[in-house]
Amino acid sequence: MTADHPGPPRPAPPATPAPGSGGEPFARGAAGDHVRGPAAPPGRGNPHPYETHPYETHPHETHPARPAANRTAPGHAPPPTEPVAHSAPGAYRPPARALAPLRETGRLFALAATVARDMFRRPFQFREFVEQFWFVASVTILPAALVSIPFGAVIALQVGSLTQQLGAQSFTGGASVLAVIQQASPLIVALLIAGAGGSAICADLGSRKIREELDAMEVMGVSPVQRLVVPRVLATMLVAVLLNGMVSVVGTLGGYFFNVIMQDGTPGAYLASFSALAQLPDLWISEIKALIFGFLAGIVAAHRGLNPRGGPKGVGDAVNQSVVITFLLLFFVNMVLTALYLQLVPAKGA
């Protein structure tokens, strides 16, 4: 994945701003209609209809010689290229289909790298960022709060009944709070951002793409990644971090409420076990997770939105894919981060 492969099927080196700025799927989506005509239908069997077409044998025909002579305005005559044209079709090999998933993954990473780089490129699109931040926040705050209360309650009830069986009821508080802060909260936030904000971002970018708005933007020398994607990704990241704090608080309060009211837990034991088990790095990892998940949701939504396959239906499919891919990635990355955290940060009192 370096820049020293200048060949046509470029492996998306970091130098290219975005997979969306001219890659193949882009091309298929945008220009698909124009392609259907020119090439002969598959199965015609004749790769050079131009040379061997019966029409060429017409008596008055000077066709085969003409194109070479008139191709350019003389005076700017390029080197004679006619022989090249005959050997041409074999020379270019379209990329192998089996590697397509790998290619998509590479493009996703390339987009992530480009976005990370363009975050520091002036001018920063502050207005767009504020608008997107407000939009993502407004569609996620209420559902997040509503989801986090029952989620905190479920964990409190479940852990409470387990600790009751084990006879460690006084530690319910610590266990349930850690579960909420470290696992539930970042995941809830990320799922909601991917489902509510990410899908909207993907649909927005996708419809702009098929209406050629993004092409127009590029033609005007404005990078859609810098102008549109970066503010959106930053917005999802910031909303994720802030929302994570809110969900942690609401979830913890919900757990506390259910433990104390429903399961007759003692408030003092709940708080004491919390401060006995929990430590500051637990909060850090929670926020770091939220930040990374927000980034993931934004990048995947942008990537799918920038590369819809053909027409309005493709945009619908892209939205669907973006949500599914984000969910898969979230849980995988969460697993890796959790494993790393448990290995790297010693538990309190251990």
Next chain:
Amino acid sequence: MGTEVVVEGLTKSFGKQNVWQDVSLTLPAGEVSVMLGPSGTGKTVFLKSIIGLLKPERGRVLIDGVDMVNSPERDIYETRKLFGLMFQDGALFGSMSLFDNIAFPLREHTRKKESEIRRIVMERMEMVGLVGAEGKLPGEISGGMRKRAGLARALVLDPQIILCDEPDSGLDPVRTAYLSQLLIDLNAQIDATMLIVTHNLDIAATVPDNMGMLFRRNLVTFGPREVLLTSDEPVVAQFLSGRREGPIGMSEEKDAATLAREQRTPAPYAPRTLAPQLEPSPGLPSRAAVPRRRERVLALLPGLPEPARAAILRSYAPAGPPAGTVGGPVGGPVGGPVNGAVGGAAS
């Protein structure tokens, strides 16, 4: 003065489908060129390849030393600021009003004051006849208006290279005629290199200095307008007279049987008249490209086919004609019977 665009050996495929191969041509600086071709021959793909939106597998597009195919993305973005591209359906930003759409390039690339921006935008909107619609959203106006707004947006930065993707589609014949005149006037005013992709015969007959045609994955020809307009090549002749008889079929190519039948009873082509090129509107400066073209065309005269040579010599016959009267004395009335009838049907 406009910038020369040199295309060398360009080949583009989508998957296994070859769109065109080995296209080489030069758009001379400041001149107006037209690329003809039946629907679906990759004209739009060609346009997008020139500006670097699509990446052909082979070949180069050189503009001021920057290769729009292989150069680093940063250089390509810089070079794109020289371009104005008018998309087929305008490609306006759906969330912005027409005014904001047209002001977009100015706000992105210049530090002009808002009053200055307003003046330039209103000037351009007047040019394309959109005054009064500046507050409308693109979804609220007709396709023709969107198209003209797209043109206004492409012009707002005074580009050196203007690419127009089917400027006539969705416009009525009268507006198409106005648009043709507008393009020539523009060329006179800012001397930009222009490439118009179209299959409108009126535009093809009256606007360009140079013409090319794409057919069957190849550039059939590219050169001074007289070459194509007088060409007896079957593809060109069929296309310019808009008839069914010839190599172009409904699905681009005809099958051999139909062709053979046609060739047994060849219908004679009606003689085509060479309509004079449009001149800038009165009051505008004459086109700076005309004397340049005259010099260039006369230099390559010996290599041209006989009918084209004759047509060019006839058009330049009166010594030192006023700039812009290329093809003046030749041909019949403007948009003669053939061109007029066919142009109406094609658009």
